[in-house]
Amino acid sequence: MTEVSSKGGALSWLRERFPASFAAARTWLRRFGILPQILSLAIIVGVFAIGTKGKYLSWANIQTILSLAAIPAIYAIGLHQTIVLGGIDLSVQGVASLCAVFVGILLKNQYNSYNVGLWIIPISLAIGGAAGVISGLLNTGLRIPSFMATLGMSWILYGMAVLIGKAVNVQILDTRIENFVSATLFGIPQIAILAVLIAVIVQMVQDRTRFGRYMYAIGGDEVIAKQAGVKVKGIKIAVFTMAGAIYGLASLLLACRLGWATSRMGAGLLFPTITAVTVGGVALTGGIGGAKNAVLGALIVTALNDGLVLMQVSPYIQQAVNGVVLIVAVALTLDRKKLGFIK
């Protein structure tokens, strides 16, 4: 046991707060919750503000960032809960595609006479939730590791989406949700306000309900949680269901914003969502990070990409930057001691 000398005033103050080693940096990141994310965001904003000579800070651009970050943030709010559990959910793309197809069929369109109106909201939640229940059952009942169970689910759901939607692009003629999504309230995009609202609710569930506590208990150590009396299987299934329902909602919003519903909508959603979750500070080893982290992560990734676009960086380099960001974020949040070895 070492004791840090209390002498040395400012220097030791600095040393205590600004770690010198990689390991210390990790502890520091974990202890301060969202502070590192806010700092990263500040650095990104600072760099691009200078790089674009202020254009980045224009209200129009900030609106763009907020509005672009919102839907990825909602997906991340869904997905991060499964990571908090100590698992992962890779079924996002499948769920999104299937929801999109149903949105296309059930909302007013040129191909059929269905028109469920705003009932599409609970329907989307239910479709996503049902997918989540199945993933949860596969994970807890058949004891299939969550990453395999959900990866399989993703392809099953995508297959169903293509089968049902026949790869047709359906134009959505009911524009009420689209209007809501693209409107602003006091200059702030409504979709961003909705994302924040969902985050607040989920964060509240995580901090202030038994369900939330148990979610973290399982992520911390499943065996200890079980011995303490946590109904591990039930909580897991509930978390996957919640995650799925949130994807359902996000997919509805995404389809309405695009104005088109297609089975291809899910393609490419998984990577940005997982990047957002890890960049936000949710540890892949489980038990650490909440909805606030997921939202901040989505904001950071969006802010970064927006800046790169404004700076006219080649899109290929943008992709590579995202990859680097993901790996650095995982390196900083992963608790290797808990893993023993890395597969």
Place this chain on the structure above:
Amino acid sequence: MSDTSYGANQDTVVAVRQITKVFPGVVALDRVDLAVHKNEVVGLVGENGAGKSVLMKIMIGLEQPDEGTIVLRGEETTLRDPSDAIKNGIGMVFQDGSLLPNLSVKENLFLCHEADFRKVGILSLRAMRDAARELLKRVKLDIDVDLPVTEISPAERQMVEIARLLWLSQQYGKENPLLILDEPTTVLADAERNRLFSILQDIKKQASVILISHRLQEILENSDRIVVLKDGKNVTEIPASKAKLSRIEQLMVGHTFSADRFKEDEQATPGKVEILSVKNLSKAGLFEPLSFTVRQGEIVGLVGLVGSGKEAVCNCIAGLDKADTGDVFLGERKLPSGSPSAAVKAGIGHIPIDRRSEGLALMMSVAENVNLLVLDRLKTAGFLSPAREKKNAQYWISECQIKTPSIGTLCANLSGGNQQKTVISKWLSSRVRLLILDHPTRGVDVGAKDEIYKLIRRLAKEGIGMLIMCDTLEEDIGLANRMLVMKDGRLVKEIESSSQKKPSPQDIIGLIV
């Protein structure tokens, strides 16, 4: 043999009667009795493998006894699992702790029992905080209950666990709960240790305690009654006031072993050449600088308690851990610190305690395991030759008398003893010069133990130097030519153990504890 009865009376909180537990090949507990009375601290002592942990696991429902009964407050009871045990007022503080590292103190305290703090489904953090502070007062702990448990000291974590157990049994309406503390002081510094024991005297007013510790002095000072287990049997119980350290040591070790149990007559005189020399090796927090040598064909026993630093020394020699200072020489060659592959290449073999997860690839065949380290030598024109692989495997299987249906049998399907022989043959075939044997006979039945002792003697005759850590002191003494005694990270004594002049366990145990 016993000087008091194990009998229960009206003050008895928990009594186990005639408990027997058999694991494949080992009788872990043989008709053991234990009674704990109200407001009493019972010290439970015994060597490693004496059956203490199994008995405790049975008392908290983690294991089920094969025979015998558990009587709680006069009623015969079956404990299905730990949560069942706590409902009956029995809880255990484990050595490695059972708090969730990512949750705060207050969240850990009330985990799964948050009902009192709910208002329309929302938890009141303030109510939890207040209740947590109140609970911790009972164990004289004044800490910020919002801190994650990783930020409080080990002693404080134990206090939190104790507070949780006391509270839970109160919730279930059980008065005078039984707390089992498993080696609570191994992770504590001196000051913290004193604090724990002063609080223990307070806890005694509302609970009973079973205290397990290897530090006998602690047991003598802090318990009311001492129960000694040996080889899964009750040896005796003594009121602590009448107990003497030397007497307990003697009881723990016992003195019934036949002269040739460890093949002492086959013990060879070691050669003159030094195979291993360790110079000023140290690792902060684990062991202080120490030096020693191992000669050709010599068996050196490293003895000491778990946590005395002996395992860490071996890990540094095998390259599994990086030493802070000092050097390891194999023959003339200095080994790079912290490189297991360099150690293997130089000729250091390591047989780990947990052979099922570290020593053997269980899902590979016996032949594949035996050949694992010598694949280079089994090549023909750059490719592995199946014929030569088969020949090498068959040779070592018959040499080491590994009982296996075929050379292609998966190691997972062998008995513990034959698995261990496979591990040893793997190193033999690779022509090691120094072998580190970490509890080579753990979990192996008596017959196979005998064969493993024979193998160890043969290895010595072939000039292989060995560092061994055994399950019991007797085994160490029996096998070793020389013993190094470690305590609290220091090498405290070197003891000759030639076949004519074996020291007695009593001589050594005083140095260890």
